[in-house]
Amino acid sequence: MTFLKQLTSRREFTLGAAAGGAGLMTLGAYQTDASDGELETQSIRLIRDRKFPVLCYAPQYVAQRFLELEGFTDVQYVSLGDDGSYAHALVDGTADMSAALGVDWVPPIANGDPIKVLSGLHAGCVEIFANDNVATVQDLQGKRIAVHGLGSPERFLLSSVLAYIGVADTDVEWVFAHPNDWAGMLAGGKIDAMASFPPLNYILHDEGIGHVVLNTTTDNPWKHMFCCMVAANSTFAQENPVAAKRALRAILKANQLCSEQPEVAAKWLVEEGQSPTIDYAMRTLTDLPYDTWDIFDPEDTLRFYALRMNEAGIIDATPETIIANGTDWGPLNEVLKEMKA
Amino acid sequence: MIQALGKLRVWSVLAGLLVAGGVITLLSGAVADRSGLARMGQAPDFVLPNAGGGTTRLADLRGKVVLVNFMFTKCPDYCPTLTSVLANVQDDLITQGLGDDVYFVSVTVDPANDTAELLNRYADSMYVAPESWSFATGAPDQIEQVAANYGVFFRRLASGSVEHNLLTTVIDRDGVMRVQYAGERFDPDELIADIRNLAGGFLRLL
Numbered sequence: 001m002t003f004l005k006q007l008t009s010r011r012e013f014t015l016g017a018a019a020g021g022a023g024l025m026t027l028g029a030y031q032t033d034a035s036d037g038e039l040e041t042q043s044i045r046l047i048r049d050r051k052f053p054v055l056c057y058a059p060q061y062v063a064q065r066f067l068e069l070e071g072f073t074d075v076q077y078v079s080l081g082d083d084g085s086y087a088h089a090l091v092d093g094t095a096d097m098s099a100a101l102g103v104d105w106v107p108p109i110a111n112g113d114p115i116k117v118l119s120g121l122h123a124g125c126v127e128i129f130a131n132d133n134v135a136t137v138q139d140l141q142g143k144r145i146a147v148h149g150l151g152s153p154e155r156f157l158l159s160s161v162l163a164y165i166g167v168a169d170t171d172v173e174w175v176f177a178h179p180n181d182w183a184g185m186l187a188g189g190k191i192d193a194m195a196s197f198p199p200l201n202y203i204l205h206d207e208g209i210g211h212v213v214l215n216t217t218t219d220n221p222w223k224h225m226f227c228c229m230v231a232a233n234s235t236f237a238q239e240n241p242v243a244a245k246r247a248l249r250a251i252l253k254a255n256q257l258c259s260e261q262p263e264v265a266a267k268w269l270v271e272e273g274q275s276p277t278i279d280y281a282m283r284t285l286t287d288l289p290y291d292t293w294d295i296f297d298p299e300d301t302l303r304f305y306a307l308r309m310n311e312a313g314i315i316d317a318t319p320e321t322i323i324a325n326g327t328d329w330g331p332l333n334e335v336l337k338e339m340k341a
Numbered sequence: 342m343i344q345a346l347g348k349l350r351v352w353s354v355l356a357g358l359l360v361a362g363g364v365i366t367l368l369s370g371a372v373a374d375r376s377g378l379a380r381m382g383q384a385p386d387f388v389l390p391n392a393g394g395g396t397t398r399l400a401d402l403r404g405k406v407v408l409v410n411f412m413f414t415k416c417p418d419y420c421p422t423l424t425s426v427l428a429n430v431q432d433d434l435i436t437q438g439l440g441d442d443v444y445f446v447s448v449t450v451d452p453a454n455d456t457a458e459l460l461n462r463y464a465d466s467m468y469v470a471p472e473s474w475s476f477a478t479g480a481p482d483q484i485e486q487v488a489a490n491y492g493v494f495f496r497r498l499a500s501g502s503v504e505h506n507l508l509t510t511v512i513d514r515d516g517v518m519r520v521q522y523a524g525e526r527f528d529p530d531e532l533i534a535d536i537r538n539l540a541g542g543f544l545r546l547l
Contacts, residue, residue, distance in 0.1 A: 036382060065494045066506075253492065253523060257506050260524035261419060264504050291526075337379040340531060341523040 039071045040240040044247050047089055047098040048077035052179040053274055055198040055284040056125035056228055057099045059255035061274050062265045066250035072243075084148040084179070087231075090115055096236040097247055101126070102229040102298075103160050103305040104153035109326030110306075110315035114234035116328040118248050119335075120226030120298040121255060122290045124217025126157060127201050129210035130193040131186060137165055137214050143192035144173045146182040154179075154195040160308035161214060164221075169312050186210050198288070199280035217288060225301040226292070237328055245331035249339065252293055256341045259290035294341060298332070299323055376538035381518035384409075384510065385490035389448065389477035392460035397446055397475040399516065405444045406539045407512040411493045413451035413503050414463040423507055423525040424467045430529050431470055434536060442540040445474040448487060450495040451503045452478045492521065513539045 044067060046060055067075045078095050081088055086100035091113040099121050108115050134143055140162065147155040159169040175191050182194040187209045196204055204210060216222035230251055237244040258265045262285035266278050275281035306319035315322075384399060384407075391397045399407065408427065412420035427445060434443050449455040455463075460476040478484070488495060488505075495505035509522040511532070520535055 066492070069489055069492050069494060253506070253508070256523040260526055261506065264506075267504075334379060337377065337520070338381050339521050339523055340535075341527055 036246065037242050039243050039246065041243050042072050043074035043076070044072050044097065044243065045076045045078050045095045047080060047086055047095045047100075048274070049080045049084070050273075051080070052084065053199070053276075055269065055275055055281060056122070056288055058258050058265060058269055058274070058281070058285060059121060059251050059290065060099045060230075061272060062257060062268055063247075063251045063254035064272075065268075066253045067247060070246040070250045072247070072250075084152050086153060087113070087115060088151070090231060090233045093233060093235075095233070097230065097232040097244070097251075099228045099230050099251070101153040101157055102226050102301045103156045103309065105229060105231050105326065106302065106305050106309045106322055107151075107156060107315055109322050110309070110317035112325070115231050115326055116234045116237045117229050117231045117298065117302060117326055118237070118244065118328060119230045119252065119332040120293055120296055120301060121228040121230055121251070122288050123223055123225060123227055123292045123296065124215075124288045125197055125227045126154075126214075126216040126222075127196050127204075127212045128158070128161070128193060128214040129186060129196050129201075129204050130213045131189065131191075131210055133192050134213055137161060138167070139213075140193055141167045141171050142173070144175050144190070146175045146177050146179075146185055146191045146194040148179055149176055150174065156305075156309065156314065158195055159312040159314060160305055163308040163311040169314075183207075183209055198284035199275060199277075202280050202283055221304070224296070225304055226296055226298060229298060229301065232328075237331075241331070245334055248331045249335045252335055252339065255290050255293050256339075258285050259341075262286050291341065294336060298329070299327070302327065375541070376519065376535055378511075378519040378535060378539070381520075384512040384516050384518045385487070386516075387448075387477075387487045387490070389479040389483065389487065392457040392464065392476040392478065393471070394457065397477045399446070399512070402444050402446075403516050404514050405442055406514060406536050407444045407446060408509055408536075409446045409448065409491055409512065410507070410509040411448050411450050411488055411491070411495070411505060413449050413505075414455050414459045415451065415502070417502075419507055419525055421467070423509070424463075424469075426525055426527075426529055427509065428467045428469045430532055430536070431474065432468075433529075433533055435470060437533075437537070439537065439540050440470065440473060443473060443536055445469070446477055447474070448477045448479075448484060450484060450488060450493075450505050451497075452481055452484050511535060511539065 048061060064075050080086065086098050087104050087108045089095045090098060091108055105115055105117050134140060145158060162169045162172065177185060183200065183204055185191045186194055216227055230248060232244055262282060266281035266285055269275040269281040270278050302323055303319040306322040309315045386399045388396060388398045410423060410427065412424060424447065431445060434440060449460065455478055464471060464476055491508065491510050493506055493508050495503055497503050507524050510518055511520045513519050519539060522532055
């Protein structure tokens with residue numbers, strides 16, 4: 001009897017201890033699924049190109065108020081360098097985080113530069129305008145195309161388009177000029193084609209300059225992937241994981257505002273001098289699918305552009321290498337669990 | 342020998358408690374975590390006068406899933422749309438037997454104009470169930486602080502209207518922020534599923 005009691009007691013104790021321990025482990029796991037820690041820095045530098053304002057990055061500009069609500073007391077918008085490269089501004093540490101064309105992040109990542117892509121922002125936004133010498137994108141072969149420089153975002157985008165249709169980007173004539181001059185050059189017959197971003201798109205449309213041969217908002221396959229993506233300087237992201245995550249959250253909240261309350265966002269863009277008119281801002285915000293940030297897979301976009309850059313001979317790295325070395329989806333995955341739209 | 346048996350009984354009782362506690366913790370933890378939602382930190386407490394003449398204190402709502410959003414009664418478009426969506430969510434939750442487990446708090450961002458009468462009229466027009474929905478107001482600086490704590494900015498325009506973003510915060514029974522729904526075009530069924538998961542738990546299944 002005593003033996004049985006002892007046995008029962010021991011069994012109960014063992015079971016209780018095991019279950020209790022497991023319960024405590026569960027409780028522990030529950031508690032370590034923790035909230036944000038303290039911001040490692042209250043300063044953040046984003047990019048705003050005042051020489052050639054690009055409106056499709058609207059969420060980045062609108063994010064200022066959300067960044068302040070996230071605890072950033074020093075939100076700076078720094079200018080681009082003369083080469084017009086968003087990637088270079090991140091790599092050289094001029095800026096901590098920025099949106100830019102997804103394709104713009106690929107070459108520096110292939111080069112081993114310190115950039116981590118954190119999220120997609122939206123699809124669409126680029127239109128390729130051409131004169132009457134060009135009826136379709138296939139006709140771009142042998143034509144004169146304006147770009148800021150060989151390391152500029154639009155050159156990488158155009159090279160990826162050419163690669164997609166099987167045209168080597170050595171088979172076109174790159175004409176180097178500041179983006180503010182492209183429209184005049186197209187109208188004056190000095191170039192045959194150019195890539196354009198809002199609000200320049202609307203100026204070209206309204207003034208009847210050229211015609212569109214490709215629209216990444218509506219044409220396959222581009223409409224199914226991100227155009228602009230958010231990236232951070234790797235050192236900033238690694239040393240300030242809480243700040244990186246909160247900054248991304250602020251930008252994505254702003255993204256959602258652009259999508260759902262465009263008139264609010266448009267007003268801010270005008271007030272802050274980012275859009276010359278409310279009309280351009282509204283057209284940008286209503287034309288572009290800002291509600292795709294939580295729908296598309298950012299890895300698909302990077303894979304697509306890495307393949308095209310590889311085909312164009314601009315990089316040697318494989319898409320797997322680009323994704324492995326140049327992405328950090330941790331902050332996005334956290335935000336996706338915290339914010340739904 | 343008798344003393345030894347007595348100690349064993351004490352150990353048995355303790356072990357039984359550990360077993361029960363462990364199993365309940367395991368099961369309730371597993372069920373609660375089914376939501377897959379983040380734990381964004383303790384929701385900042387607030388104490389605000391409400392349109393019913395009482396006070397809405399977040400801490401008093403512990404044990405319920407709480408939804409907090411911001412609006413103003415003269416808002417011509419987004420606020421009534423969002424409130425209507427949330428009213429339908431509330432209606433569905435009541436139908437599903439979760440009416441007592443969920444509480445809604447709508448905080449006005451226009452406290453200067455949104456009187457208790459206007460807020461009550463607004464609530465009536467939205468067909469909300471008032472027993473589990475407070476429309477709260479307060480001093481402007483108080484509202485500004487609460488809004489900031491929940492990631493919402495607002496500013497009064499020269500036209501007299503108020504500009505603000507839309508963010509609905511879902512807080513679990515323990516007062517922890519779990520998810521925020523941005524805008525008013527989200528899938529209400531997803532919100533209902535999140536609330537159901539947060540309101541659920543082992544004890545509710547008994």
